[in-house]
Amino acid sequence: MDYPIWDSGLSGGVLMAWVAITHVIVSHFAIGGGLLIVVTETLAIRRADREMRELARRSSLVLILVSTVFGAISGVGIWVVAGLISPGAISALIHAYVWGWAIEWVFFVLEIVAALIYYTTWDRITKQAHVLVGWLYFIGAYLSMVIINGIVTFMLTPGRWLETRAFWDGFFNPTYWPSLVLRTGICVLMAVAFMLWPAFTASPGRRTDLVRYLGWWFLGGALVSYAGYRWWEAVLPDTVTALFLGEAPTLVGLAATRSFALWSLALGLALGVLALLVAPRAARAVTAVALMAAIFAFFGGYERLREGVRKPFLIHSHLFSNGLLVDQIDEINATGLAAHSGWVAAGDPAPEARGRRIFAAQCAACHTLDGYQSITEALPTVADLELVATPSSTGMDRLAYQAECASCHADVAHAEMVEMLPSIEEIRSDPDAIRELNLGMITATVMQLKEMGEEITAFDRSVMFDMRTLERGTMPPFVGSDEEAEALAVYLASLDRTPDAASGDAR
Amino acid sequence: MNTDLIPALDAAGLPGPPWLFHILLVFTFFLHLLFMNLTLGGTLMALVAHLRGGGRADHPDSVLAGRLMAVNTYAISLAITTGVAPLLFVQVLFQQFFYSGTILLGWIWFAMLVLLMLGYYAAYLHKAYRGPWLAVSALSFLAIAMIHVAVHLVHVQPERWATFDANALGVLGDPTYWPRLLHFVLAAITFAALVAAWWAVRRARAGDRVELNRSIARTGWRWALWATVLQVADGFLLLGVLPREVLLGVMRGGLPTLGPLTLSILLAIGLLVMLARATDPVEHPGLVSGTLAALTLTVAVMSVTRHQVRVLYLEPATSLFDPTVVPQWGNFALFAVLLALGLATVFWMVRRVVTSPAEGDEAA
Structure with missing residues (x-):
């Protein structure tokens, strides 16, 4: 609260929401996409399946165009916007978790270098070396989430850190593991939603197979996401869940957001099973758009809920969103x-x-x-x-x-x-x-x-x-x-x- | 100086001793500069070469532009990736000044994100469609350089914050603004030009389109020479327009400040001598590699001097604060180990890729 004030003419919260939403969508896709693409390529090699290889290859262009730059810039954008609208708050977070972010950067470097190599070495190196690069990409990307998940969940449920101020107490906080499971599921859902587009352009004979293949991933991703969400809700303290659960929730708007998110997931799951597994022939661009909308709604709803129940804190019970420390x-x-x-x-x-x-x-x-x-x-x-x-x-x-x-x-x-x-x-x-x-x-x-x-x-x-x-x-x-x-x-x-x-x- | 406008130090304290963050900031900034140089210098040079090539695919200048932009497929991404770390460490070490500086510039600082995206995607659009996209990309990166110089000069001068609050663009009138900007732009052009020359020399020595590569190598070499001539002049100009206290601080700092500054001046003059010694770099491959290595060393040493100048600018303000240190040595050790493992993995991966060429059905 002792910094100069940025008079931007619009709400800092709205600006942050735009940048952060962009980032979470792209970053989760970048992780899930890495997994699906490299598994698809591995299967393509084992089965000598050219269509599967093409699916992996076509998807990798989107991966590099979107994740290596859009994901990176929007990630930096979160720092930039936070520094502009709430400098004291982001400073406190960075001072507590600078080594966490530094470690995440190491994985990020691995992820980006591997992504660049992966995309540019199709047709140029051996299959084994290429798949190895793909796996290193996924490992780097996933480990970066393993780290950042600790910092993000710490903000809502700092747990024993409030008492000990110890890095790892805050990192492995009560919602760490449920959130990691939930985000893992979301990564897969995001990747399927994007990979359906290249799958639609496969040869007519194989299109159905590939759509169904992605359908199994979708089913798995939806179930993992749902399990992670329920687990997350179960470990939240009663003082937090009472804000949006029960017969008389304190924040009615957040209760509605929760229903919206879960119904979106249910709808997405039903549509995914029907259109991708039961009747994959019927899957069209409109199906992919509908699935994307359902997933974004679920994911967006969850993020809105997570941010909403943390109100008015940036780090719960320690630092308010306007940068004021308790x-x-x-x-x-x-x-x-x-x-x-x-x-x-x-x-x-x-x-x-x-x-x-x-x-x-x-x-x-x-x-x-x-x-x-x-x-x-x-x-x-x-x-x-x-x-x-x-x-x-x-x-x-x-x-x-x-x-x-x-x-x-x-x-x-x-x-x-x-x-x-x-x-x-x-x-x-x-x-x-x-x-x-x-x-x-x-x-x-x-x-x-x-x-x-x-x-x-x-x-x-x-x-x-x-x-x-x-x-x-x-x-x-x-x-x-x-x-x-x-x-x-x-x-x-x-x-x-x-x-x-x-x-x-x-x- | 109105010290009241300077925010308090972060109450949490530094999670490591200050010297550690100074080292990490300078080291990661140096890494960032290498890729930033290729991005900014390479795109500017590619634009000129592309225009001179006149759209003829076999013209050496067109080939040069194509090569620079091919390198930039990687360089832009890596410039962003390596830029994340110094952005992290500057927030730890100088948060009071850095956030204040960015807030005073507000939308101008935010625009960096938009320009970064524009510059990157325009580079891809240039590859696919040509048209004006290369110019869009080059101008975007140049604008980003202008923003960074502005943020730097605002954040190191808290005594002028009230003025910048009234008129942020007043920073363009800072006596050091344009020489500082030119210093970075010329360094970027020199670096990109030398990398282009070095690669062309390698190709020519390997017998690949010898005359074409000889021509490209000469062009790169000439660009590097003239950019360095201007750089030496601009470097002295920049030194001359630095605030008196800062310059005195450098001069009185003894070996720690005068050492790097003297070394970088000597290296710059050495670069001039090396660049002037040959007109046909293909005939002097050792000289070309040596010049590129010397330039890389110059960038590293200048990164140190730049940081020391920042510290001297801020000294009157930072001396008012006494940061508490709450070291997290275990976490730093984990970072250091993972950094070593991560870089080793990257090298291993690159090595594996380079040693696994394949074609046809054998290839991925």
Whole structure:
């Protein structure tokens, strides 16, 4: 939170999602593709099967074009984007696991050199040497996942690392093995989805065989993925599963994501068995597209779920997504954020301007002003309260109440709320009074977020926190002095652009 | 200097002593430079050669362009692969400065990813379709070099961050920006040109299309000569425009800083002498191999000097911080062992491939 702020004009989270989604799709394909291609080539040699050889050969072009550069660049892209939007967070992760990444780089070098050689030596070296290169490619690629899986799973379930801070305690954390199994299955599914395309161009006599051959891989990949997913879910702490499982999940959206992911896998499995194994003759481009969509939906759903249940942490119970360490909460509350960050301290000292800088430092990692996770939509405005107070035959007033009031004032019914509010005429004639009211509510919320920090520091630091016990447990706490909390509230309140009814001027 | 703008050191501490990361950063950056030189220098040179060849497939310049781009099939991938490690270690050692520098450039830094993809795929498109793709590729890589020089100069000057925050493009006005960029571009061209010459000499000596390869070798040799002439001039210019404190730091640093700098200047002059000694490199294969080896050594030594200059730039800022060290020796040892095993596996694989040629039904 003491770094300069990148004002990109869009949500850092969305940008990261685009880069990360691209990377995981490509990287899993690169690993699964390596396995399928080299096994296919091995079988082709044993059976002296030219069509299988051609399938391996044609697939290897896609592998090299996609994985050696697109996979590598998007992988670097994750660092680049993380460094831009959340530098403190990626720095903490890299300082804890630099040797893990360094080891992954070794396997990555092996993977890339082998991939380049593999593709360019068809027809030029002996079959045995070529297959050997293919296997070395797969080993390098798979081992790179074996390493990175430790770091990725550590972020959600740091396990005993929270207590010992020992590298391997974090690496072989509770979700390490289930996640590795799940990702192995996904790698195979990805590879089948891509390899169906070259399989479709095989000679008519062999097309059916090859599609069915890939169908068996698909079946295996789907079953392994499902087993890995269930195992992953089973080892998650109850405090995490309660967020998206059970009759009353805390995060309804994530519960829906889970259903979506599992139904996508089920659909993909059914379609895969029918179209690739039972009736491979019927498999067409549209089949491959549908399978791809189902796999991406499953994989994307799982990744969304994994990221979602980790909220608001980057490393669970240790580091928040805006770069704030749990260990820093007390210190920053005592000294103020400006003492911690020169970028917050520098510039116009007026509360609104200071508040904008505090927003940039603490909130902008997740919230945009008007786009994804829009902060202005979450804040009460004069227009919102006008809507709540204006009787509506279409129920707009109730909807506005649900959206703007109910989450904090669940004990106050809509009718009571209308009673408490000034009349619609009063609101229009004196909107500044409503602005004052809103500023008070925003200030109270920020102070509530500050108090949440104090509750968090009282948690047992040696185990994963149960964030459900907190009022706003999906957000990081506010940190800083009370004056800074008020400055942030002033800035947030200033985002209300409701025009004055009398003059029509927007504030 | 407004030191308030410099973020705190990472609370976790360094997972090894600083010297270890300095060594790893310089070593892996040197590896990256070798492939980066082929990528940037090779693509720029291929573009000129391609235009001079005028689309005639048998023209030596066209063959040269084709060879450089064939090498780049590997070099671009390996430049990216070897670039990952220094990017990792720079984040460990200089995270406060590096992240701040990249954030101040924002989209410009992000654009590197897009340009990298564009440059790589344009190189493939050139092979398949010709057209403007080679120019797209070369300009993309040149733009990436410009971005890297910009990030470097922003991150080493925290005293100017407030200015860069107001106008990031102001870095183009830094007195060292253009000489530094030219220093890298000329080195890249020299390296790619010498590699092309070295290969052509080998082919000619083996009796393969002797006159064609002689012509290519001469072209590569000439490019290397003139790029080095300009490089020596630019190198002294760059030294002259360095901030006074940095230059004084180099001069007062004794053997550790003056040694590599003097050695690289001597090597550069030596390169000039070697390049000027022959007009027909095919007749002097030993000289060609020796020149390429000397150039590689120069790149290695200059990597050290570059790093020392960075450290001197940052010295007033880094001296304010005292990093804690929480070494993970066991994990470092595992990395070192795996690195040795990994490189051995790569060499073994390459050897096996080179010694297993096959044709027809015997081939894969």
